Amino acid sequence: MASKIKDTTSDRIFVAAVYIVLGLVALIVLYPLLFVLAASVSDPNAVNAGKVWLLPVGFQLKGYTMVFSSKWVLVGYRNSLFYLLFGTSIDIFVTFTGAYALSRRDIYGRKLLTFFIVFTMWFNGGLIPTFLVVRSLGLVDSPLALVVLGAVSAYNFVICRTFIQNSIPGELQEAARIDGCSDFGLCWRIVFPLSGPVIAILALYYGLGHWNSYFPALMYLNRREWQPLQIFLREILLQNEFVDLEASVDLKSVQELARMTKIMKYSLIVIASFPMLILYPFLQRYFVQGVMIGSLKG
Amino acid sequence: MxxxxxxxxxxxxxxxxxxxxxxxxxxxxxxxxxxxxxxxxxxxxxxxxxxxxxxxxxxxxxxxxxxxxSPWVGMKHFRYFFSSPQFSSLLVNTIKLSLFSLLWNFPFPILLALMLNEVSCIRYKKFVQNITYMPYFISTVVLVSMLNLFLAQQDGMINQALAALGGAKVDFLGKAAYFRTIYIASGIWQGTGWSSIIYLAALSGVDTQLHEAAQIDGASRIQRMWHINVPCILPTATILFIMSCGQIMNVGYEKVYLMQNSLNLEVSEVISTYVYKTGLLNVKYSYTTAIGLFNNVINVIVLLLVNQLSQKLSETSLF
Structure with missing residues (x-):
């Protein structure tokens, strides 16, 4: 607000209060994250005794070496990266081509087709009927299930379509059409390269979904070697089952494992959240735009 | 354009x-x-x-x-569900959990956005924004394990702090009474920053002339916030409220399922987790499909009702 009128004293007090409250909010949000990071590199005894509050006590990386020596954590990491890369690429491809087609006002049956897609936002078959379909397609216990499922979310579809409609100048497509470009060419050679922001948003939403979800894997996968990271995380962090961790490092006894459990868990949390947190600064400037588009109607 | x-x-x-x-x-x-x-x-x-x-x-x-x-049995599964002993507790648990989290989660992003909007130092604003967005990127499994680690009765960080301050240790995870509070509070921690983006975007569209005129008339910052900014984001808030009402029966079952333990099951068993356990693990397909359908129909009805109501009261509606 570029106002020329000076704030009154009460206004200044109000603004100061806002700054302080926001600082406190940021602190409350950040503290648990910082604590996890500090605890993961601290001395296990200090962590167990509750001596770590903000800064690491007795720096060491044993928790991390332990986690990385676990075969299943690595398998989970590999699988999750696979689902993330292939899943997200397919999601973006399918969503983008579809959204482009429906962004064109001249596609016959546009209203009906849009309704066909948006309807899935409000009504679905439910857990069991969906499971039966996936099973009859032979996707149970197939890694393909985690790649394919969720390829189109109506919400992301609408975001993408709205972006193309509002941000890509129609004249550009018209010019390309006159130069002999087909609809395929328009979609992939003209509109796609100009859709950076919305692709970033789709990548974020779909990627986050693939990396962080565990329920589809719980439902559709039984084979251990295909499980994503989140399943192993649940096993270790929540169910306290350390399938191969006992054997991994030089853990002489049960006591030694009990001593290491906490920092190992904190290290695992850091490692599991790392890929999404490094994506964050790259995609961050598109957040506002993406969420904004999503708020527009239909 | x-x-x-x-x-x-x-x-x-x-x-x-x-x-x-x-x-x-x-x-x-x-x-x-x-x-x-x-x-x-x-x-x-x-x-x-x-x-x-x-x-x-x-x-x-x-x-x-x-x-x-498969043979047609009409409403048999619905009748069975409505008369089953779990029915009332499932329904009450589901509605309580989602209604309370809707009501608690709703105001915080608006407050955060209104406060951020008053900040004129761009760097400070960006700093607070970026920090509050961060928890959104953490997975449910990680969030729930952080809760378990922090709230553990013996060696959890919270209880260690309580003990250091001379208080008694509290069994947060073992008492059903704490379940909803933990669920909702962690939801607020994770989602407030992200949900505030949309309100900030709405606030950036507020006409500065309104503020200037109000200032000339001697309105304080609080008055301008209340009489200009709040009405300006009301339509956005209404739309988002209607949309969350359409999900009233879909509590975040991923998180609930992970937070469940034998001690809090009396309040944490909701329809969707019950459908998963009974349907897939105990292979009662028809029965749980009926429950799922019941769930879904209520969602749609609530969505339509709230939409109607809001159309009447504020002329803002989804469709």
């Missing part, structure tokens, strides 16, 4: 193609249908075929006989 490309429409205007039916236009832009095909095929298979499969709620589904071959 909002001109939408449609060569066909332009052509149509010049020479109205009389007598040319839909097939003519569809054939001319067949490539667009090819582009749309993957989306339609995907949604058809994974969303519409399951909708067709909902009818097993009215049948006794036997996998070998298929959907159509």
């Amino acid at each position: 909002k001109t939408n490309f449609s060569p066909q429409a332009a052509v149509r205007k010049k020479s109205p193609a009389k007598g040319k039916g839909p097939l003519f236009y569809m054939a001319r832009s067949w490539r667009l249908y090819v582009l749309l095909a993957p989306t339609v095929v995907y949604l058809f298979i994974f969303n519409y075929i399951p909708m067709y499969g909902i009818q097993i709620a009215f049948r006794d589904f036997v996998a070998t006989k298929g959907i159509i071959g």
Whole structure:
């Protein structure tokens, strides 16, 4: 607000209060994250005794070496990266081509087709009927299930379509059409390269979904070697089952494992959240735009 | 900028193609249908075929006989569910959990956005924003394990702090009474920053002339916030509220399922977790499909009702 009128004293007090409250909010949000990071590199005894509050006590990386020596954590990491890369690429491809087609006002049956897609936002078959379909397609216990499922979310579809409609100048497509470009060419050679922001948003939403979800894997996968990271995380962090961790490092006894459990868990949390947190600064400037588009109607 | 490309429409205007039916236009832009095909095929298979499969709620589904071959039993499963001892507790748990989290989660993003909007130092604003967005990127499994680690009765960080301050240790995870509070508070921690983005965007669209005029009339910052900013984000808030009402029966079952333990099950068993356990783990397909359908129908009804109500009261509605 570029106002020329000076704030009154009460206004200044109000603004100061806002700054302080926001600082406190940021602190409350950040503290648990910082604590996890500090605890993961601290001395296990200090962590167990509750001596770590903000800064690491007795720096060491044993928790991390332990986690990385676990075969299943690595398998989970590999699988999750696979689902993330292939899943997200397919999601973006399918969503983008579809959204482009429906962004064109001249596609016959546009209203009906849009309704066909948006309807899935409000009504679905439910857990069991969906499971039966996936099973009859032979996707149970197939890694393909985690790649394919969720390829189109109506919400992301609408975001993408709205972006193309509002941000890509129609004249550009018209010019390309006159130069002999087909609809395929328009979609992939003209509109796609100009859709950076919305692709970033789709990548974020779909990627986050693939990396962080565990329920589809719980439902559709039984084979251990295909499980994503989140399943192993649940096993270790929540169910306290350390399938191969006992054997991994030089853990002489049960006591030694009990001593290491906490920092190992904190290290695992850091490692599991790392890929999404490094994506964050790259995609961050598109957040506002993406969420904004999503708020527009239909 | 909002001109939408449609060569066909332009052509149509010049020479109205009389007598040319839909097939003519569809054939001319067949490539667009090819582009749309993957989306339609995907949604058809994974969303519409399951909708067709909902009818097993009215049948006794036997996998070998298929959907159509299974005997029709009408409302049997619904009657069974409504008269089952779990029914009332499931319904109450689901509604309480989602209603309370809706009501608690709703105001915080608005407050955060209103406060951020008062900050004129861009760097400070960006700093607070970036920090509050961060928890959104953490997975449910990680969030729940952080809760378990922090709240553990013996060596959890919170209890260690309580003990250091001379208080008694509290069994946060073992008492059903704490379940909803933990669920909602952690939800606020994780979601407030992210949800505030949309309100910030709405606030950036507020006409500065309104503020200038109010300032000249001697309005304080609080008055301007209340009489200008709040009304300006009210339509956005209404739309978001209606949309969350359409999800009233879908509590975040991923998180609930992970937070469940034998000690808090009396309040943490909700419809969706019950459907998963009974349906998939105990293989009662028809019965749980009926429950799922009941759930879904309530969602749609609530959505339509709230939408109607809001249309009457504030002329803001989803459709």
